[in-house]
Amino acid sequence: MQVNVGKADRFVRVVAGLAILSLFFFLEGGERYWGLIGLLPLATGLFRFCPAYSIFGISTCPTGEAR
Numbered sequence: 863m864q865v866n867v868g869k870a871d872r873f874v875r876v877v878a879g880l881a882i883l884s885l886f887f888f889l890e891g892g893e894r895y896w897g898l899i900g901l902l903p904l905a906t907g908l909f910r911f912c913p914a915y916s917i918f919g920i921s922t923c924p925t926g927e928a929r
Contacts, residue, residue, distance in 0.1 A: 867910045868922035879904025 867875065882900030889897060906912045915921060 863909070863911045864916075865910045865923050866915045866921040867906060867912050868924065871922040872907045872910060875903040875907030879907060 879900045879902070883897055883904060885900070886894050886897030888894075910923070912920075
């Protein structure tokens with residue numbers, strides 16, 4: 863896996879992932895499980911790899927930035 867998520871993109875993904883994941887703790891009933899969708903942006907931010915970016919050939923990472 864090659865890094866394809868830059869610093870700003872990474873920050874936004876981690877913050878958004880945590881915000882969405884927090885819904886798991888605030889919602890009740892079956893709706894609370896929608897908060898687990900926050901794991902996706904959180905994981906892509908932490909691992910700095912987005913499979914969708916890879917498919918479409920997108921990279922927000924500068925060329926000299928290493929893992």
